[in-house]
Structure formats: structure tokens, C-alpha cells
Amino acid sequence: MIAGNQPDAIRPWPVHAVASSEEEIAEAKPGAPRPPWALVKSGFAGANTQLRLACLLWAINLVFALVVAIPFFHLLDESLSRSLIGQRSLRFPDANWLIGLLNSQRSFLDSLSATLVWIALFYMVLNALVSAGVLEILAGGSRFSFRQFFQGIVRHGGPFLRLFIISLVAYFLVFLLFHDLLEKGLNALSRDWYSEAGAFSLYWAKNILLAVILLGTVMIFDYAKIRVVLENSPRAVLETAKAFRFVRHHLRPTLLVFYGLGLAGAILTLAYLGLDALFAPTSLGLVILGFLVQQLYMFSRMWLRVAFYVAEMELYRERGH
């Protein structure tokens, strides 16, 4: 058994967590948990030192997306490139072209949809494995290496796949309770309401509740993964239960860290939408520029995903024992 693989071995502080101001140093002392905002910052700093990790995630994402995007390009090329309707579709899709395409290529689009569903499933499974590698690297605190990455997959892949299956059951239950059954109840409740605004608020309150609970579930499984890696435990069910207990006992900091980073994601998306609204890609240069902006945005989302893991892992390290 190699040294790093001892059960219950608590790993050293990752290098990127070195605080930059005196204030933070004061708060960063082991045993004195830092406030959530400091953890969020620390997550960003950690993600900055792991840009290659974000690059890897982005590349995997791009390759999977290309599998469906390339046939789509051929479809559009076939129907647009020789037709004058193409020029008329640069700013908005020409309604006749779009509708005609949907109608004449229905079976192609249906099989593209089906392909997309399979690819998404495969991507999710793969992602479960990839996060094992990612968390292994973050737990080790060292720079990215493929060796360590694959070591993580080998070491924690099994429990991570089990966690994935458990999480699917959990999401199913959440949907069943807070989407399906709740909506049936609301339908019955609001059936005779005259007020459209009232019914609207009711359904949106339900949607927000559903989103909050879904995100909470996501967060619990993040901590379950972190526990599997840090505690080097193969027991997925047990770690899920412990993660749930951890979140329940540290509800405020876990939520603040999670939603703090979520807010960063929302700001990022708004920034992208603002950029996107600035220009319509009506020339080759602008199409390329648009593509670069989109890929930069995707990369930033991957970077943010790493920041989530870093911040949550540090939170767990500070309070999880």
C-alpha cells in the first residue's frame, strides 16, 4: 500500500489555498473556519491554479458537442448555402426556411435528438468518472497531471458511478414530489381561480422551490463525492448519508458558498448575453468572433465548476471533522 493511499489520511492544505492578505491569514488558521465569502474567493484562486483542469473539461465538452453539431452543420449547409434564403437568415432565421426545414427534415432532427439524448447520457456517466479525477487532483493540491487524474478515476471511479446512480434516484424522487405531484395538486387547487396572476405566482413559486431543492440535492452529492475522495471511502450510500448530515449541520455556510458561486455563474451568463446582444454575426469575422466568445464562456463555466469543487472541498476540510 502506497503512502498516499492510507485510509483516513488527511491531505495537506492545497498550495493554492494560501491566503493573500493578513486578514485572511488570520481567518485561514486551521481550526478557525473561514467565512463563506473567503471560501468563494479561495475557490476562484484554486481554479486559477488549475486552468489545465478547466481546459480538459472544456475539451471533453466540445468534443461531445461536436458529435451532434457536425451533422447539423451538414444539414444547414445542404439547405442554406446554395439558396438565397441563407442571406436572409443571417440575423434571424427566415421563418419559411426554418419551418420548411423542421417539416422536411423531421426524421433527421428526430434522430439527431435521439443521438443527443444518448450522448448526454454517456457524457453524464463519463462526467461522473472525470470528477473522480478532478477531485483527486484538487485533494492532492498539486498541479494537473494525467497520471494523478487517471489514478483518481481508478481509485474512486466505482464509488462515483454508484453515487451517480443513487443521485438519479434522488432526482427522480425530487421531480416526482416537487414537480409532478405538486403540480397535480396545484392544478386542482387553482382550477377555479379567476386570477391568472395568482395562478402564475403559484406555479412559479413551485418552480423556484423545485430549483432550490434540486440544487440542494446537487450540493449534497458534491459533498458525497468530496467525502469519498478525502475519506478514501468506497461506500457510496454511507457517504451520501454523511454528506446529507454534513450539509444539514452546516446549512448556512454550505448554502452561502454554493449560491455565492452560483451568483458568479449568473453574472458570467449575463455578461455573455450582453456580449452576444452587441453584434449579429453577419460576416465571417463576426461569426468567428462570436464563436470565440462562446468558447470563452464555456471555458469560464468549466473554470467555475473547478472553483465549486475547490471551495466545497475547503469548506468540508475546515468543518467536516
Next chain:
Amino acid sequence: MTARMFFISVALAWLWMGNPVHTFGGQRPTLMPLEHPKIITRYRIEVTLDPHTKQLKGRERLVWLNDSDDIVRELQFHLYLNAFKNVDTTYMSEARQNGRGFGRGINAFDFEHWGYIDVESMRIADGEDLTDRMEFIQPDDGNPYDQTVMRVTLPEPVPPHGEIALDIAFTAQLPRVFARTGFHKDFFLVAQWFPKIGVYEEAGERGRAQSGWNCHQFHANSEFYADYGIYDVFITVPSNYIVGATGGLPRQKRDNGDGTTTVEFYQEDVHDFAWTASPRFIRVQRHFVAKDQVSDEDIAEMMRVLGLPRDQIELGDVTVILLIQPEHEDQIDRYFRAIFTAIKYFGLWYGRYPYRTLTVVDPPRGARGAGGMEYPTFITAGTNWWAPKRILSPEGVTIHEFGHQYWYGLVANNEFEEAWLDEGFNSYSTGRILEKVYGPNHYYEWFWGVPIPGRRWLEIRLPRFPFVGWGPVPLGSYLQYIPFLDWQRRWSRYIANARLDPLRRAAWEYLNADSYRTNSYDKPTLLLRTLENYLGEALMARVMRTYHRRYRFRHPTTQDFIDTVNDVTGLDLDWYFDQVLSTANTLDYAVTEVSSEPVPAEQGVYDRNGRRVVLEPNNQPEGERLYRSRITVRRLGTVAFPVRVDILFEDGERIREHWDGRDRWRTFTYTKPTRVVSAEVFSGTLNPGAANYPILLDVDFANNSRRREPDRLPALRWSSKFLFWVQNLLHQLSMFG
């Protein structure tokens, strides 16, 4: 016929109607424009609404004129409400088969609130009781469960041009609003609610072979048909209810002292009567003042286009009553702008609106099935509390339903048998107004009460969560408003369903509801617009005006319209109507070849000026490079239509070619020092100088044009967006991984 019966009925008519301005005679209708219709039916109905049981108690006196040379031995009545009596009626079983009926489909029906009508008694006024002579018949499908048509055999027949007066007592149980009529809590939209006599038609009338009653059962995909008449209706409701009805302004109002009020509505020259009641309406009344709404330029323009004198163009004033939900109060101005726009343009194009009032009802949440329907001088529209301006939500439906005052109300075709003559003509007219006044609409999808911009373009059928049944799950939509014109929306349904049925058939004989809609609304819009583009706007305007003028207050058929078109244009357009009305064939022209090759240099042995010369390819003079360009247009569809081909060359020259479109293909070749850039097919036009219009009936627009050199930029632009969208979807899902 007994002389006594005739005397009684004529006397009654005088008593009820005061001085009838209408003449009753035996002449067949001529095609002189009518100021008033021939009055066949006179109804005087007293009805009381019980808001708790949702029942109507009614007493009806009906005077019916036998406007034929036949002796009529039986009467037939529509009892429309019986369509909602059980699941086995013709209406309900058709709605189930189609997956949908009017409104939101059979799943929206409230199976705890059935609707029906019981005729408790019927007797000849001051005469014989006919109650035992009533029996249900099913002329369309023989369905024994259907009770929407009733026959009464008369003890003594009605003589030619004689009248009969009947006293009828009935109780109607309203269904919860599902299709047009019913209640929702304290909102009532009362339509198709009283025993209504069918239409007796003589042989030859509307092309029929034998005389007889035209009284169809109520079908899921069909509307109505009735003779013109006079309606005098006394409605008793709780005193706090606001009432609106055909006729608009109450003739009198009486407080009964028992918490109820009786309101009388009276309307002449109409063929139906509907009303609404609810304590929650906001009632807004405004006046359409013709001189404020219609400028002198508008009138001069129409005089020029139609070649009619001023007095035939000028419009009249109309009192408009809007009964709107409190939650939609901020849309009052939007409603009135739409109504006034419709009164103006329908009036200018087809002739002035002849009634003094118009009532518009905005139904509440939970009663949307009552919205979007037309009755004489009374329409129902509908909107959402969240209605962004660029979504023409109350506007489109309001203008459309008003349009039915012209196509249904005034030109009263048989909607059972030729639905396209009302829905299609009206959709064509509505679309023109929307495009002229409002511009494009925008695609959106409702997402839990929010209109999300865009339109689904990827979806997959997955088990519906949590795995009960199957349903389409949207995978993607363009998250941006896509502008579209009214005809483009219709085109999207047309291309999907164009091959299902020929247009000319009875409403319930189409394959399904989609086919009914396509053939009644969408294809007619496109075929009339195609005709308009071919004839030119002005000539088409004269066609439509003439058709409306000839058949106002009459019951025309498809053939009457075709005859009018041929008459006004001086052309024989049967070739067009045969193709688009009587077949389900489609039209598709495509530019399949656009090429330019250098003309090969002369090479070989030539005889010139009596001498033989041998030319080598490399001793040609410079600067004389010529190209041979070929443009091939093919007719891929069955329907043939004249086309124009617009060809653009690199030096900016444009050439227009005309082709009658009959052969399967046509190639145009040019030898020029410049190469062709692109070619595009458009509709042929009577006037060769007219603008380029697409042939709207074409089922594929992408192949209507072709470039010599491809331009991949649009494909790159949209597929990079697609790539980005897939990336986001995958990343989002991986959160749950």
C-alpha cells in the same frame, strides 16, 4: 295549408315586429346588391338564467317563412347543446378521435358538467300540440346517441311562401365551457342555446339536386348555417350581472324586484343570437366615428381602386361595447385599436358594417374555450394578463372574429359544408390587416404562464414524467423572437398537412382536425394570396368587393366565388381553382441548376468565307472571354402555375424570364461576358411589371433560389450557435452527474 294558419302567422308577424320593412315574396333572389336580407325566421325568446344550477328556462315563439315553391311537411331543428350530453354524441366521439375539438381538446371537457337541451313542449301558436311528433334524427352519420337534430312532422304542411308560428318551451343545461358555450363559475357565454330551425333549401339552391332541409348534426369540426331573421330576446339574470348580447344596446331593462333584472335585446338581419353574463366584467363603451377614423385619402384611394362612388365607400359609426376581465384592464386600448382597425379596413375593402353595435367579450381564465368565436354583432376574443406588445395576442383574434361579421355574418355560406368560404376568406382578410397595420408577429411558446421567445426546433418523444404516457420533450428552441408574417404561420401548418385532403369537402369529412384547419384556414389564405399576387392588388380588391356585394345577406357557394372571379377578371381561372380546390396536390418549383462555364475557344476545322481554316485553342484574341450560363427551373410538384425567374449576373444585370410553368422543366441559357450569380423563382403575374412575390402555395421555399457559388456563412453562423447550445445542455446535465 289551412287558410287559418296562414292568417294567424301573418297576423302574429305584424304584432311582434311592428312595421316590417321587409317584403316577403316568392321571387328567387337576384344578384342585385341587398340592403337587407330576406327575413325567414323571427324569434322572440324569453329566457331566465339560474346561476346556481347553470340552467336556462326558455319560452320561444318562432315564425318561420317557407320561402320556397314546395309544400313543407316537416320541420327540422338544431339542438346544439345536446352535443355535450354524453361521450357518445357525434361531437364528443369526433373530438375524441381527433384528439381535439374546438378549443383545447376533449381532455379539457369537464365530465361532471354535461350540457343538453330538453324541448318540453312545442305547439303551433294557439293550435295543435306537436310535442309527441318530435323525434331525433341523425342525417349525417346515423349515430343513435346523437340528439343534435330534431324533426317535427306537421299535422298540416306549410304551403309555398306560407308561414308557421310555433310556441316552444325548453330547458337548457349549460356545460362547463369547453367548446364555445357554457359557464365557468359566474361567467356565462350562452351560444347555440335555443331550439333553432334549420334551413329549407329548394332544388337548385346552392347547387342541390333535391329540395329539403339542410340541418346537419353538430360536429367537432364544423360550425353553423342558418337563415336570416329577427331576434327579440328577453334575458333575465341576477341584478348584479352585466349582460352583453347580439344587438348590443339593450332595448329595455326591467328590475323584477326579486333580485333579478330582465334585459331586452333586439337585432334584425342576423342569423344567430348569443349572449354573455357575468358580475365581473368591466364594461367599456366607445364609438367608432367614421369621419375620425377614416381619412379622405383612405376614401379617395378606395374609390380609385374599386372604381366606386364615394357614397359606396364611406363608412358608418358603430358603438363598440367591450366586456373585459378586470385583470386585462391594461389592454383596453389594445382591444379598441384592433376593433377600430378592423371596422375601418373591412368596411373600406368589402363595404360598410351595416349594424349599429358590436359587442366584444374577453373571457376569463378557465373559460378560454369560449374565446375566439363569432356571432352576429357579438364576438369573443381573449388575451393573457401577460401579453408583450410584439405578441399580437388580443389583436389577432379580435380582428379575426370581427372579420367574421363579413365572412359568416353578412356573406353567410354554409359553414358545415364549405368552411373555407368563411374561415379561409376571413383568415386571408385578417392577415392582410395584421400585416398592413401591425407588421410581423413573433414566435413564442408559453412556459408556465410566461411567453418565452422562440420556437421549438428539436424535440424528442420521451416517456412523460413520471413515465406515464409519451410526450414531446422540447430539447431546444431559439431563445429569440423570430418575426413572422401571418401567412408564414399559416404556411407552416399548410406544408405539414397539405396532402391530407382536397379542400372541397364537408367539415367533418376531413381526415382530422389538423386537416380541417389547414383546409379551412391556411390553404385558403395562401391560395387567395397567391391569386392576389397573380392578379395584382387592385384587381383582387375588385374581385373581393364584387363577391361581397353580390352575396351580402345571401348564402353563396364556392362556385359562386369562382364565377365572380372569372366575371370580374374577364379570365377563365378554372385551371387554378380546379388544382387548388379539388385536389390535395402540392406546388413546388425549384431552381436546380445555376452554372456558368467559359465558352470553349474555337478549335478544329471551320469553313469561313469559302476558305477552310484550322483553329488552335491558344491563338484566340485576348479579352474576349465569354461565359455560357445555364439556369434550370423544375416543377417538382403536381400543381402548375405561371412563374417568373429572376436572374442576377455578376455585372449587376437582372433578367426576368416568364414561364407558364406547365412543363416539368425549363432551361434558360445566356452567352455573356459575365457570369450568373443567382436565380430565383417568383409568382407569375398578369402585369409583367409587377413586383416579385413568392408563390405562397409553394411547399419548399429553400429551393426557390440558387446561387452559383455556395455561401457557407449562414450555415456556419447557425451551427456554431447550435454547437454552443449543445455544449451548454451537456454541461448543465453534467451537474447531475
